[in-house]
Structures are given as C-alpha cells and as structure tokens.
Amino acid sequence: MYLKKILRPPSTLALRLTLWYAGIFTISTLVAFGAFYLAISTVISKHRDLDLRGDVQEYSAMLVTKGIGEVKAEMSWDALSDGQEHTFLRLLSLDGKELAATDMSAWRSVRTDSQALEKLKGGADYVLETLDLPEQEFKARTVYGSIGPDLVLQIGESLEEDAEFLALHRTVFIPVMAAMVIVAAIIGWLMARRALIGVEEVTQTAIEISKGAMDKRVPFKARGDEIERLATTFNYMLDRINLLIKGMREMSDNIAHDLRSPLARIRGVAEMGLITSHTEEEHKAMAGSMVEECDRLLGMINAMLDIAEAESGTGENTLEEVDLVRVVQRACELFQAIAEENSLTIAADLPKNCLVYGEARKLQRMVANLLDNALKFTPPQGSVTVSLKADNGQITISVSDTGIGISEDDLPYVFKRFYRCDNSRAQQGTGLGLSLVKAIAGSLGGSVNASSHLGKGSTFTITLPQLPLSHQFQSSS
Amino acid sequence: MRLLLVEDDLKLASFISKGLRQGGFAVDHCADGEDGLHMALSEPYDAAIVDIMLPKLDGLSLIDELRRRKNNTPVIILSAKRSVDDRIKGLQAGGDDYLVKPFSFAELLARVQALIRRASGTSEPTTLEVADLSMDLHSRKVVRGGQKIDLSPLEFSLLEYLMRNAGNVVSKTMIMEHVWDYNFDPQTNVVEVRISKLRDKVDEDFEKKLIRTVYGAGYVLEEDSQAP
Numbered sequence: 001m002y003l004k005k006i007l008r009p010p011s012t013l014a015l016r017l018t019l020w021y022a023g024i025f026t027i028s029t030l031v032a033f034g035a036f037y038l039a040i041s042t043v044i045s046k047h048r049d050l051d052l053r054g055d056v057q058e059y060s061a062m063l064v065t066k067g068i069g070e071v072k073a074e075m076s077w078d079a080l081s082d083g084q085e086h087t088f089l090r091l092l093s094l095d096g097k098e099l100a101a102t103d104m105s106a107w108r109s110v111r112t113d114s115q116a117l118e119k120l121k122g123g124a125d126y127v128l129e130t131l132d133l134p135e136q137e138f139k140a141r142t143v144y145g146s147i148g149p150d151l152v153l154q155i156g157e158s159l160e161e162d163a164e165f166l167a168l169h170r171t172v173f174i175p176v177m178a179a180m181v182i183v184a185a186i187i188g189w190l191m192a193r194r195a196l197i198g199v200e201e202v203t204q205t206a207i208e209i210s211k212g213a214m215d216k217r218v219p220f221k222a223r224g225d226e227i228e229r230l231a232t233t234f235n236y237m238l239d240r241i242n243l244l245i246k247g248m249r250e251m252s253d254n255i256a257h258d259l260r261s262p263l264a265r266i267r268g269v270a271e272m273g274l275i276t277s278h279t280e281e282e283h284k285a286m287a288g289s290m291v292e293e294c295d296r297l298l299g300m301i302n303a304m305l306d307i308a309e310a311e312s313g314t315g316e317n318t319l320e321e322v323d324l325v326r327v328v329q330r331a332c333e334l335f336q337a338i339a340e341e342n343s344l345t346i347a348a349d350l351p352k353n354c355l356v357y358g359e360a361r362k363l364q365r366m367v368a369n370l371l372d373n374a375l376k377f378t379p380p381q382g383s384v385t386v387s388l389k390a391d392n393g394q395i396t397i398s399v400s401d402t403g404i405g406i407s408e409d410d411l412p413y414v415f416k417r418f419y420r421c422d423n424s425r426a427q428q429g430t431g432l433g434l435s436l437v438k439a440i441a442g443s444l445g446g447s448v449n450a451s452s453h454l455g456k457g458s459t460f461t462i463t464l465p466q467l468p469l470s471h472q473f474q475s476s477s
Numbered sequence: 478m479r480l481l482l483v484e485d486d487l488k489l490a491s492f493i494s495k496g497l498r499q500g501g502f503a504v505d506h507c508a509d510g511e512d513g514l515h516m517a518l519s520e521p522y523d524a525a526i527v528d529i530m531l532p533k534l535d536g537l538s539l540i541d542e543l544r545r546r547k548n549n550t551p552v553i554i555l556s557a558k559r560s561v562d563d564r565i566k567g568l569q570a571g572g573d574d575y576l577v578k579p580f581s582f583a584e585l586l587a588r589v590q591a592l593i594r595r596a597s598g599t600s601e602p603t604t605l606e607v608a609d610l611s612m613d614l615h616s617r618k619v620v621r622g623g624q625k626i627d628l629s630p631l632e633f634s635l636l637e638y639l640m641r642n643a644g645n646v647v648s649k650t651m652i653m654e655h656v657w658d659y660n661f662d663p664q665t666n667v668v669e670v671r672i673s674k675l676r677d678k679v680d681e682d683f684e685k686k687l688i689r690t691v692y693g694a695g696y697v698l699e700e701d702s703q704a705p
Binding site for chain 2: 290291298338364365372376429433
C-alpha cells in the first residue's frame with residue numbers, strides 16, 4: 001500500500017514541477033561532471049605517458065654519455081627514490097632476456113611483452129602499455145623504449161597517485177551533488193509555488209462564487225504576467241455573467257409585472273361576468289375585451305420570443321432579396337390612414353430602389369415599429385419623415401417626428417425591454433417595440449440610434465450593412 | 478360537410494367543435510392519434526384538423542400514415558410551435574395548412590372553408606357579390622346599388638378579403654396577415670382606422686350596413702348586418 005502510494009505519480013502541479021526541475025538539474029549536473037572527470041583523467045594519463053617517455057630519453061642519453069654502468073646505478077637510484085613498490089625499471093635485450101632489474105619483489109608477475117619487443121624491432125621508439133597486476137592494488141603504466149643497440153629499457157610506474165587524485169574528485173563531488181539537488185528541489189518548489197499561487201487565488205474565488213458569493217472577485221495584483229491575465233479574464237467573465245443574470249432578473253421582474261397585469265385584467269373581467277348579473281350585450285362586451293387582452297398578451301409573448309431569438313441568433317435565417325424601398329412604401333401606406341386620422345403627415349424620402357439581402361419580415365417589422373412609435377407620440381398637425389439612404393455598403397433608415405420627444409434621462413433606456421417613459425404610459429403599447437427594433441438590427445449586423453429634443457421631436461436611425469448581393473441589382477432603371 | 482378533429486385538449490376541442498357545428502359542419506372528435514387515424518381511414522371526411530402533440534401517435538405520423546395509405550383528406554395542422562421550420566415540417570408531412578396556437582376561431586373557420594373550397598375544386602370566381610355590393614376582380618370595379626365606389630388599392634384588397642369571407646368574422650390579425658402581409662399587430666389601431674375608412678365609402682350612403690364590428694373578435698361583412 002505504502003509503496004504503491006510512493007510509486008504513484010504525485011498529483012499536485014507544484015510537486016510535479018519541482019520534481020521535473022530537480023530531475024533535470026541533477027541530470028545536467030551529472031553530465032557536466034562526467035565530462036569534467038573524463039577530461040581530467042585524459043589529461044592525467046597523457047601527462048604520465050609523457051613522463052615515461054621523457055625518462056626513457058634521459059636514459060638513452062645517459063647510456064651514450066656515461067655508459068651502461070652509470071645507467072644501472074641511476075636505475076636503482078630512481079627505483080629507490082620513488083619507492084620500489086611504486087616503480088620498477090628493467091633492462092632487456094631485444095629478444096626478451098632480462099639484463100638488469102631493480103627490486104621486483106612488489107612486481108613479481110611482470111612479464112616481458114614479446115609483442116612490444118617486436119614493435120621495437122620493427123623500428124618503433126616506444127611502446128606504452130597498461131598493466132593490471134594481481135600483487136598491485138592499482139593499475140600500472142609501463143613503457144618499453146630502445147636506449148641502445150639490443151638494449152631495451154622498461155619502466156613501470158603504479159597509477160596509484162592518479163587514481164587517488166580522481167578518487168578525491170569523486171568523493172568531493174558526491175556530497176556537493178547531493179547538496180545541489182536538494183537546493184534545486186527547494187528552489188524549484190518555491191518557484192512552482194510562486195507561479196501557482198495566483199492559480200490558487202482564482203480557484204479559491206471560484207469556490208466562493210459557487211457557494212453563492214457572486215460579488216467575489218480575484219484580488220488584483222499588478223504582476224503583468226499570465227496569471228494576472230487569467231485573473232483579469234476570469235473577473236471579466238464574472239462581470240459578464242453577472243450582467244446576464246441581472247438581465248434575466250430584470251426580465252423575470254418584467255414578466256411578473258407586465259405579463260401579469262393583462263392576466264389580472266382578463267381574470268377580473270371574467271370574474272365580474274360570473275358574479276354579477278349582466279345583459280347579453282354586456283357579457284359580449286366583456287368577452288370582447290377579454291379577447292383583446294389575450295391578443296395583447298400573445299403579442300407581447302411573441303415579441304419577447306422574437307427579441308430573444310434575434311438576440312441569441314437562434315432564429316432561422318431565410319435571406320432573400322428585399323427591396324427596402326418597397327418595404328418602407330408599404331409601411332407608409334399602411335400607416336397613412338392613422339396619420340390622416342390624427343391630422344399628421346407622413347413624408348418619405350426614398351431612392352428609386354434599394355435591394356438588400358435580408359429577411360423581409362424583420363425589415364418590415366423594424367420600419368413598422370418605428371413608424372408606429374413616431375405616429376403615437378406626435379401631436380396633431382405634426383409630421384413624420386422616413387428617409388432611406390444607401391451608400392458605401394451601408395444603409396441608413398431614419399424615422400424622425402415632430403413629437404413630444406424623449407427626455408435626456410430617458411433616452412439611454414428607450415431600447416430596454418419594457419422600459420416606458422412616464423409620458424408614454426398613457427399610450428397603448430407593450431414597451432417592447434424599440435427593444436425588438438434593436439434586437440433585429442443587431443441580428444442583421446447593424447445598430448439603431450435615438451436622438452431627441454424634448455418637445456421638438458425624436459429621430460431614430462437604423463444603420464445596416466448592405467450585404468453584398470450575389471448579382472448586383474442596383475440598376476437605376 | 479363532415480370534419481374530423483383530433484385534439485387531446487378536451488376544453489379546446491369542445492370549443493372548436495361547438496364553433497364548427499354552429500358554422501354548419503358535422504364534427505367528430507378523437508382525443509388521441511391512434512383513434513384519429515382509425516376514424517380518418519374508416520370514414521369519409523371533407524377535412525381533418527389535427528393537433529401535433531398527441532398521445533399514442535403524434536400528428537405528423539398520423540398525417541404521414543394517412544398519405545401513405547393514399548388518403549387525401551385535406552388536413553389543417555394545429556401546433557403550439559411557431560417557427561418556420563416546424564411549419565415546413567408539418568407541410569412536408571402532408572399537411573395542407575398550419576395554424577399556430579393560440580389562434581382565433583374565426584381564422585380556423587376561414588381556413589377550413591378555404592381548404593374545402595380548394596379541395597372540392599371550386600373554380601375561382603371572377604366576381605364577388607354580397608347583397609347589393611358586387612366586386613369585379615378583373616376590372617377591379619366595385620359597385621353598390623348601381624353606384625360605383627372608388628377604392629384605393631389597399632381598400633380594395635381589404636374589401637375583397639371581407640367579401641371572400643362574407644358571413645364569417647375575420648380578426649384583426651387575419652387582416653394584417655392576409656391583406657397587408659404583416660405577421661404581427663402594430664400597437665396602433667391601423668386595422669380599425671382602415672375599416673372605418675372603408676365603411677365611409679361602402680356603408681355610409683346606404684341604409685343597410687354591411688360591415689359589422691364584432692367586439693373583441695374582429696369584423697364581419699354580411700347581408701343581414703345590423704349596425705352596432
């Protein structure tokens with residue numbers, strides 16, 4: 001069980017980062033040390049070989065100047081001064097006969113290598129070999145060198161010093177290495193912790209929010225790093241969600257108020273019809289007003305669905321070629337009667353035609369809603385002007401009136417669902433007309449703007465991108 | 478004329494049946510799809526009104542099965558879904574017309590009549606006549622009591638619609654949709670104003686008033702109208 005726990009890879013990101021850091025650090029340190037060690041041992045053995053060759057040269061020179069006797073004396077002197085267990089020297093003939101030797105008691109198993117002698121016979125100056133002798137604790141290096149005619153000098157030296165030198169390196173390295181790995185692990189852990197502390201903050205905030213603290217935000221620290229970006233984005237997302245929730249709350253408040261009131265009226269009329277006595281005519285009038293209220297309610301529900309559909313873009317898009325001029329003309333014709341009734345004039349400033357790709361019903365609805373509004377809020381003798389312009393791939397439809405206008409306080413809110421200015425409450429309406437215009441304009445990639453002077457009139461302007469027609473139809477005929 | 482109504486909402490069904498019977502139809506009602514299919518296959522009906530959401534067998538499958546068995550009874554689909562997709566689905570399944578709930582009874586009646594007219598192959602009339610009012614659809618001339626009446630194109634369409642549905646109530650929504658091709662009601666009383674203008678021309682100078690307002694439901698053009 002315990003073993004299993006150890007073998008299982010650790011699960012926190014900080015621990016994993018630390019292990020990776022320490023692991024990579026250890027491996028690279030090991031590689032560096034290996035390379036260093038290799039270089040040192042190469043240098044040492046090269047040095048040793050040079051020494052041995054130098055010795056052979058000295059003896060060769062001595063033989064010429066001082067004779068064989070002096071050479072032999074020098075050999076024993078050398079062996080004694082270096083220590084006979086560390087060094088031996090032998091004089092050999094070319095066919096391998098031992099002519100003289102220092103004390104070989106520590107070098108009993110030294111044999112003459114006939115191959116080396118063959119090489120010397122073949123003209124080589126030196127032959128270097130490494131000996132691994134059972135009586136010697138360390139390996140030894142030996143050189144065969146010809147110092148005179150039929151005279152070969154063999155010098156052997158124990159590699160004890162070299163081995164001790166390298167061993168010293170190794171013994172120093174291991175604790176240093178261990179210490180460095182520990183330090184690396186600690187540094188790695190601290191770095192990982194530092195990097196992840198921001199993530200932890202985000203997590204904490206998310207936990208608190210999921211527990212209901214919707215106003216909680218990740219504390220802002222100007223670190224300028226990825227974590228700060230995460231925190232900022234996270235906070236932005238929360239703000240956006242909050243906004244949507246607020247919208248939904250407003251929506252349900254609206255439903256509570258604006259949809260319940262017509263229901264209350266319907267219920268009231270129906271109840272009245274039941275509990276008090278009426279003539280048949282009165283009953284019919286009651287039923288009639290109930291039907292009217294129902295239709296109004298239905299209209300509101302449909303408008304709300306249309307707004308939601310347009311805003312979320314889930315509605316079906318059946319794009320067709322629509323002549324906007326015709327749409328506007330038809331709307332003007334339709335509302336002409338209302339205008340006359342209220343002694344208003346409708347003027348239209350239209351180009352010859354204006355073909356767009358769009359949805360006829362949506363375009364129709366936007367224009368109708370704006371006209372409807374303009375006529376509703378313009379007192380007798382006033383006028384409503386509809387104009388349509390298309391240039392640079394942009395279509396502008398504007399409806400202006402000489403009506404009562406909208407106060408500056410109300411202006412920013414006129415496109416909000418169910419928002420009704422104080423002086424519009426007297427008029428019939430759902431409070432959804434302008435929201436729908438805005439939603440539709442948005443769904444067609446455009447926008448709608450309102451400007452107004454209280455008491456002088458308002459202008460609503462829809463701007464839409466003119467979608468490229470597959471075959472440009474903008475003829476002026 | 479005999480109609481089949483397949484609708485599981487009993488209150489709605491009783492109100493539709495009652496209205497249709499008053500309109501001169503014989504109505505059989507079933508509350509689920511299987512019964513509906515059985516009835517539609519065993520009895521000859523002039524038209525069927527079928528709800529989409531039904532127990533046992535849904536409306537679309539019912540119509541599908543009817544058409545598969547080569548039964549061509551004209552069908553009006555009733556549905557609470559108002560999207561164009563659903564409408565297309567309904568018509569593809571073999572429905573002849575599609576009406577979204579809640580609908581006005583006047584509209585259902587008008588559609589049933591139109592459907593039966595179409596199915597029985599009644600030829601398109603060239604003149605419409607109600608009492609002493611007559612409309613020539615080709616020359617677009619309107620005459621009442623020998624007196625010519627001048628109408629704007631919009632007024633002509635409105636009167637034509639009223640005359641085609643003579644004797645039946647047409648709602649404001651129906652007028653918006655069929656005369657002006659608007660699928661929503663403007664908040665202002667566009668239809669009322671239009672009707673009152675039309676009245677000025679058609680009824681004003683005559684003792685017998687033809688266009689009558691049915692409060693809350695709409696308007697009706699009929700011979701024995703009493704001015705309200």
